[in-house]
Amino acid sequence: MTAKHTAPFGTWSSPINAQILTRQSVKLSRPLCLGKDTYWLESRPSEQGRSVIVKHSIGQMPEDVTPPQVSVRSKVNEYGGGDFCVSEAFIFYVDATDQQIYALDQHLNQIRQITHTPSSRYADLVYDPLRNRLIAIREDFPGAELESLHTLVSVDLATGQITTLAEGDSFYASPALSTDGNQLAWLSWNHPNMPWDYNQCWRAVFNQQGQLEQKKIVSPAQSSSFQPRWSSQQELFLVNDQSGWWNIYRLASNAADTTGAHYSANTLKPVLALEAEFATPQWVFGMSCYDFLNQNTLFATYTQQGQWRLASIDLTQPQPTLSHIDNGFCDISSISCAGNHSEQRAVLLAASSNQAQGVWQWHNQQWQCLKQSIVSPLESDTIACAQAISFATSHKDKAHGFYYPPTNPNYAAPAGEKPPLIVLSHGGPTGATETALNFKIQYWTSRGFAVLDVNYRGSTGYGTAYRNRLKGQWGIFDVDDVCAGAQYLVAQGLADAKRLIIKGSSAGGYTVLAALTFRDTFSAGTSLYGIGDLSALATDTHKFEARYLDSLVAPWPSGEPTYRERSPIHHVQKLTCPVIFFQGLKDKVVPPNQAEMMVAALRRQRIQTAYVSFANEGHGFREGQSIEDQLELELNFYGKIFNFPVQPTRADFQLIGEI
Incomplete structure (x- = not known):
């Protein structure tokens, strides 16, 4: 010795030394599952902070899919997030330079500009395949002396035409499209509240013209909601803090029978009541603390006393049960699942006490690190x-x-x-x-x-x-x-x-x-x-x-x-x-x-x-x-x-x- x-x-x-934090590291965010592919965003200090979309296919090495001249980053609310989404053929992203939406054809490797609104920014992109459009949050700047305006919009991918879906509140976030494409949920809030203080979770249906009808508030008054998401059975889930803890809830099956602008107070049912937090403050768009591993199982992360844990939740039981998933991680975020019963695949960001944050894949109950932010020396x-x-x-x-x-x-x-x-x-x-x-x-x-x-x-x-x-x-x-x-x-x-x-x-x-x-x-x-x-x-x-x-x-x-x-x-x-x-x-x-x-x-x-x-x-x-x-x-x-x-x-x- x-x-x-x-x-x-x-x-x-x-x-x-300081160089380890820059020349050997990247900042990772927002991993997304689509079929057998995984996408994520890398911000690279060694490239002046340029943010790159990276793709990993099972059995292959990760590769950059956005070209060297492109940096992907939304600046909505200054903090951004929700910078990109993917379909089988396209990657839709917000360009850091002009804040416009672009489409990258993955087969032809060609880029096309979708929006042409220089006084607007976009975030929280969601692909709507039924109507060949994107749903997004838009922030408009009408003038130097005026406050910016936030709206929930759709963007036609063929024409670039922008249609307002919801307006009037100070802020919008988290649009979630039902798996059949017929319903939408989203969050909104108003000054002076922040989203973790009080906000509203909305649910509405699309009419034949693609506009929203039957808009109703799902969440209780004076509460904070986070991450609405739909099951394959078109059942709406969300996180809410009405109990004093951010827990996961589902909208009761008889909720559609209520009348007025709000659902009744008892329409949200807790999936599992715990003195734990299944959410974090929504400083950026696109945050995710749970997803559907399959139609009967949630894959979720939660924190207790400052320590993050990972678990699956069986929804088939009258009283859903939680099963811990061994992993050794102490910091977990950004969960995305393939949503296929046979695949049992999820990706997330995670770190442990001796390993820096990485993009991790959970596939057939086996862990694999797809990318580390920094390899520990x-x-x-x-x-x-x-x-x-x-x-x-x-x-x-x-x-x-x-x-x-x-x-x-x-x-x-x-x-x-x-x-x-x-x-x-x-x-x-x-x-x-x-x-x-x-x-x-x-x-x-x-x-x-x-x-x-x-x-x-x-x-x-x-x-x-x-x-x-x-x-x-x-x-x-x-x-x-x-x-x-x-x-x-x-x-x-x-x-x-x-x-x-x-x-x-x-x-x-x-x-x-x-x-x-x-x-x-x-x-x-x-x-x-x-x-x-x-x-x-x-x-x-x-x-x-x-x-x-x-x-x-x-x-x-x-x-x-x-x-x-x-x-x-x-x-x-x-x-x-x-x-x-x-x-x-x-x-x-x-x-x-x-x-x-x-x-x-x-x-x-x-x-x-x-x-x-x-x-x-x-x-x-x-x-x-x-x-x-x-x-x-x-x-x-x-x-x-x-x-x-x-x-x-x-x-x-x-x-x-x-x-």
Whole structure:
């Protein structure tokens, strides 16, 4: 056995460099089954974030099906999703450049533009073979000073003619076509709600002209629904949180007998009642947590206490039963099934504690990885495994998180030294953190940092009540929880009280700045496209989140004093520790002026501050160079703040002049 080197925490040499996250990795999304073929989307940092549709046929190697000049990405609601759908002969996709729909003929390898509406974007594409058309969500921009308009539309594939199917609500999502093509279900919601607050699930039938009639709301009032889907018997299923948990329901067989715009309250019947979540917040289109493996079986993923599980649900029993499927995964999403009783085939995205996310196929009860986002270069003894913790926080509540200890088989710290701790605050804020292998965490633990990934109150995965705890309390409860988590680990002897760092992006970046401003727990912070001025965000963001703060903070503009009270920019004199900011200059969700106002204010206070901007990045970094620079500059920043040596990097010179 090789003797360990003794070196201070934070200075250990690591096998993980920033290039592993870019030149050897891809971001995977939305696997789809069609017959014996599987399709998915790959976003490639090494190609400036270009997104490519990849096809895998059983017995063959995966191949790109979109040409090198094409990038596939929808920008509806800025976050996009639902970027493509497939038929036997065609792939229909949204082009990232002009946001129009195109058809790729798989036999002739020819591309044809379908829509010609430059002021529109499209998402959530669904193929309607009975009428040779697509059904989609359209976002229109009538003018620079006007709010965008959302509608549910059909697009004739022969003529490109666009027909409105539903309009009048603020947002639409998740169109689901019945297997016989005669009915449609979809979701809609209105400001100030977000889809995970309250929305409506609709059901309607098509008339002979292809328009929708007999539109009725299926879901109960004051509830959140997710992913409507039809069985082969034309029975409608969906996920709903009326019980306090996102569970799967089916529409009762006598529902068609009801009258009026709504079905009666008892028309939705639970498939299986569990204190578990079969859904996640609908930030993007095309999300899927279940599908029909065959006409009698659901293939579903759900989360309990932050851990994802996979199961099949037998629908033939009077009381459907759930059978767990062994897999070793701890993060599961994007389920798609072939829907053929003889095939028993499903694909999904999944990751484990020692394997990064991949596209996995379950075929005849056997698992096969079709594509990994990154092949791990780590031995198992180099991987820091997540340890679930719960800890006391304000108002006699408990919060949750995952602790990762410093882990490197070649190093040991000097006796008595405690490690620096990075506390991660996830985005959303209605998001959640998982325990799958994450190289952006292992990058730090392998260097001798401890990491705490917090599922603060407001996070998904712990029931509706826990998710709603943040309503009216953003900037208070989330801050209480990240501070309480750090203090808990200090009390346990697992972190150095003088080297506590907080890091977060987007909404998590706001928690970072609020914690540094209104508390004295942390010694340094990293904000990635974070929010410093809540009032500016309320008046200068995109439509999807334009009223999000009404529930998280207070109604705008009547609640303006509360916005001012909780905005770090107005209390910057209280922020006295170093901060580094990373910002994309094309960000329309959190505009660059948010970071720039904070940086200017901190520099007036003569606080050590670094500001790094990326000219071609938006909300979230996609280009390999940006991702590498961000990590390397962050490491250098901590080295300068805490006075420990770090290995010089190509990006080092950019930071020296910024502090």
